[in-house]
Amino acid sequence: MTEFAVRAEGVGKVFPTKDGDVVALTEVELTVDAGEFVSLIGPSGCGKSTLLRLIADLDPASSGTLEIFGKPASKARVDQDYGIAFQQAGLLPWRTVAGNIALPLELHGMAKPARAARVAELAELVGLTEFVDRYPDQLSGGMQQRVAIARALAEQPRLLLMDEPFGALDEMTREYLQGELTRIAADTGAAVVFVTHSIPEAVFLSDRVVVMSPRPGRITDILTTGLGDTRDEALRESPAYFERVTAVREALHGTPVERANER
Amino acid sequence: MTRQRAAIAWGVLGVVAIMVIWEVYKFLGPAEGFVVGAITGQTGSGVMLLPRTNDRAMPHIWEMVARLFQSTSGGDTPPLIVPVVTAGLLTLGIAAVGWLIGVSVGALLGLVMQRWRLAEWGLLPWIVVSQTVPLIAFAPIVNSIGTQIDRGGTPWPQWLSVALIASYLAFFPVAVGVLRGLEAPDRIHLDLMRTYAAGYWPTLLRLRLPAAVPHLLPALRLAAASAVVGAVVAEVSIGMRGGIGRMLIQLAGQGSSDPAAPWGPTFGSIALGLVAAGSVALIGFGLKNYRRGEATA
Numbered sequence: 001m002t003e004f005a006v007r008a009e010g011v012g013k014v015f016p017t018k019d020g021d022v023v024a025l026t027e028v029e030l031t032v033d034a035g036e037f038v039s040l041i042g043p044s045g046c047g048k049s050t051l052l053r054l055i056a057d058l059d060p061a062s063s064g065t066l067e068i069f070g071k072p073a074s075k076a077r078v079d080q081d082y083g084i085a086f087q088q089a090g091l092l093p094w095r096t097v098a099g100n101i102a103l104p105l106e107l108h109g110m111a112k113p114a115r116a117a118r119v120a121e122l123a124e125l126v127g128l129t130e131f132v133d134r135y136p137d138q139l140s141g142g143m144q145q146r147v148a149i150a151r152a153l154a155e156q157p158r159l160l161l162m163d164e165p166f167g168a169l170d171e172m173t174r175e176y177l178q179g180e181l182t183r184i185a186a187d188t189g190a191a192v193v194f195v196t197h198s199i200p201e202a203v204f205l206s207d208r209v210v211v212m213s214p215r216p217g218r219i220t221d222i223l224t225t226g227l228g229d230t231r232d233e234a235l236r237e238s239p240a241y242f243e244r245v246t247a248v249r250e251a252l253h254g255t256p257v258e259r260a261n262e263r
Numbered sequence: 264m265t266r267q268r269a270a271i272a273w274g275v276l277g278v279v280a281i282m283v284i285w286e287v288y289k290f291l292g293p294a295e296g297f298v299v300g301a302i303t304g305q306t307g308s309g310v311m312l313l314p315r316t317n318d319r320a321m322p323h324i325w326e327m328v329a330r331l332f333q334s335t336s337g338g339d340t341p342p343l344i345v346p347v348v349t350a351g352l353l354t355l356g357i358a359a360v361g362w363l364i365g366v367s368v369g370a371l372l373g374l375v376m377q378r379w380r381l382a383e384w385g386l387l388p389w390i391v392v393s394q395t396v397p398l399i400a401f402a403p404i405v406n407s408i409g410t411q412i413d414r415g416g417t418p419w420p421q422w423l424s425v426a427l428i429a430s431y432l433a434f435f436p437v438a439v440g441v442l443r444g445l446e447a448p449d450r451i452h453l454d455l456m457r458t459y460a461a462g463y464w465p466t467l468l469r470l471r472l473p474a475a476v477p478h479l480l481p482a483l484r485l486a487a488a489s490a491v492v493g494a495v496v497a498e499v500s501i502g503m504r505g506g507i508g509r510m511l512i513q514l515a516g517q518g519s520s521d522p523a524a525p526w527g528p529t530f531g532s533i534a535l536g537l538v539a540a541g542s543v544a545l546i547g548f549g550l551k552n553y554r555r556g557e558a559t560a
Contacts, residue, residue, distance in 0.1 A: 056458055057458075058454050058457060058458065077457075077458060077460055078460045080459070080460065082458075084455070084458050086451050086454070086455075088451055090449070090451040090452055090455055092452065092469075092470070092473070093555040094473050094476075094552045094553040094554075094555055103459075103469070104459050106469075107459050107461050107465055107469065108459070135552070135555055136555070137555050
């Protein structure tokens with residue numbers, strides 16, 4: 001029996017406002033296998049970030065059942081079953097790189113020597129060993145985001161939740177970090193739920209791409225990329241990759257895109 | 264570095280400008296002032312539009328400074344600066360106690376208001392209103408309560424009343440600063456702490472307090488200046504001896520015969536405010552890592 005990292009059945013989210021209820025998410029059916037990389041893609045307001053926040057138990061679901069490794073989302077949060085990274089790095093500016101990576105470990109009472117060893121390991125993993133004593137304001141955006149990823153991985157979570165973590169970065173850094181992320185995800189064997197705006201990013205990273213649509217936020221399509229385990233620069237130029245990008249684009253727009261637009 | 268130098272230059276320039284204005288007006292203004300509608304033979308009648316510039320009303324700055332080094336009240340008494348410094352140190356000590364009380368109470372109020380929104384609604388208006396009560400009205404009440412307690416057997420020295428009154432001014436900026444500071448963390452940081460399943464205390468310690476530092480430092484500095492003002496005023500209004508407030512009043516009373524003398528304790532109290540605010544700036548120096556801003560990605 002395969003273990004599910006995330007299992008959502010009929011999940012919905014309603015935000016009550018002064019002008020009546022706003023349905024942010026409705027009837028979400030989604031399973032993410034352990035170790036699987038799944039991207040959520042869709043236009044603004046399609047509820048992809050909302051879904052991620054529900055999985056992270058940052059907001060409660062209004063309806064349906066949501067299980068993380070077979071537990072309710074709130075239990076999974078308390079048990080630290082997932083690590084999370086947001087669009088902004090969200091580092092504490094008064095802590096060094098090492099201090100920021102150590103934050104979750106410190107909060108959960110890991111002893112100092114073990115903590116130092118783990119921080120060194122994580123810094124190595126994201127390639128920031130020389131920068132552990134720097135402060136966030138001394139780092140570039142891409143480096144800050146790598147610190148945030150290291151922090152998310154600190155507790156060796158089996159599930160990584162990422163909300164447009166590369167959204168604010170330039171294209172070069174973005175592609176580099178995408179490559180790094182696939183490597184890290186493969187190394188750690190963690191399942192990843194990755195929210196993004198970018199079709200190529202979703203295709204390059206994912207085993208499956210979940211296409212979402214707004215008003216009300218819902219899942220309209222789930223595409224398997226079937227691009228295998230190696231995600232390198234060669235893949236970005238392969239016909240299979242382009243073909244999947246087109247497929248996701250068509251799923252997003254709902255109609256076949258004319259050939260001329262693809263070139 | 265250049266910005267620091269510029270700040271110093273502007274500060275010096277400001278002081279020099281005040282001295283120049285003082286001396287220029289003293290030189291140009293009418294010795295007996297300019298009075299409209301005075302009735303001859305009736306002192307104090309009419310409206311004075313320009314103040315007197317004679318040596319009794321406006322001593323020269325160099326006379327004020329020189330007076331500091333002349334004997335306090337003739338004979339063998341030490342130069343004026345000695346009692347000014349002694350009195351200043353006493354007042355500074357009392358102000359420091361007042362500051363500590365004010366900071367503790369203010370911080371506690373800030374914490375409570377941040378923790379429970381209801382407490383903020385209930386307390387904040389009262390805290391604001393409290394600052395509209397004039398110290399002069401409030402000081403004698405504190406003093407008489409202190410005297411009652413003292414008579415009741417529990418020793419209550421007069422300086423404690425002064426410190427308490429000083430704390431009444433000092434707690435206000437701290438309460439507001441702590442409240443604003445604790446609410447300063449970004450949404451993303453609070454979310455992050457929630458994903459770590461961190462409760463109130465770990466969040467307070469590792470996120471809210473460090474994030475509050477940039478709001479806290481100006482509040483502490485303001486509180487220090489307020490504590491000094493409060494201590495000086497309280498000394499005067501409850502008549503405590505030995506402090507710089509009392510000295511100020513005493514020498515001002517003898518101003519017509521010794522016009523430069525009251526300026527001694529005046530400079531003394533200015534120095535007190537500077538020392539108090541400066542000491543707090545030192546705290547800020549130790550906390551400078553908490554004032555870093557995160558460059559946006």
